[in-house]
Amino acid sequence: AQSVTQLGSHVSVSEGALVLLRCNYSSSVPPYLFWYVQYPNQGLQLLLKYTSAATLVKGINGFEAEFKKSETSFHLTKPSAHMSDAAEYFCAVKLSSNTGKLIFGQGTTLQVKP
């Protein structure tokens, strides 16, 4: 069964430090990959997506992610954390263009300390 695994349900970094949120997927074919962010009392907002073009994807708010097929990973990074980055982050996969179904990871809560 296809799945998405996010390592670490909680990640804490200091303001200005590197943010690294991990996502691994299991799929027999290259999927479409997404990172969503959820701020308190808001819906899921798309940060970035991989759709088989460039393997390094840049998103909003300074985030980027790199698709590594050999490692079946799509880790999310940001060079310097801001207090406003504190939120819950979800990795998701869509297995083909013929389905709208997103399969989500369990989410990672990012805490940013001053």
Add this chain to the structure above:
Amino acid sequence: EPEVTQTPSHQVTQMGQEVILRCVPISNHLYFYWYRQILGQKVEFLVSFYNNEISEKSEIFDDQFSVERPDGSNFTLKIRSTKLEDSAMYFCASSPLTIGAGGEQFFGPGTRLTVL
């Protein structure tokens, strides 16, 4: 900026009662979805809807659930006889005409359903 809206934000109901969760997708979108997230668990796909019919559904989406687009703006999820395990946050999403390769889904803020 257009957004998906959901009402109510929180619904409390008694076990066995029917509930209807409402969503207003972005106006020019034609694909609609419901997801749910039980507290502490993953966001799970329930159903997708296009051209006034279900295009895909998960094993969770049994006969207790139904979806409808009653008019040109609303998209509803009905649970006929709620169970305790239906307590969750329910998210509505919509996407443009062509989902294509990695078409983006726009999510609403969710409705928290509590079944007592």
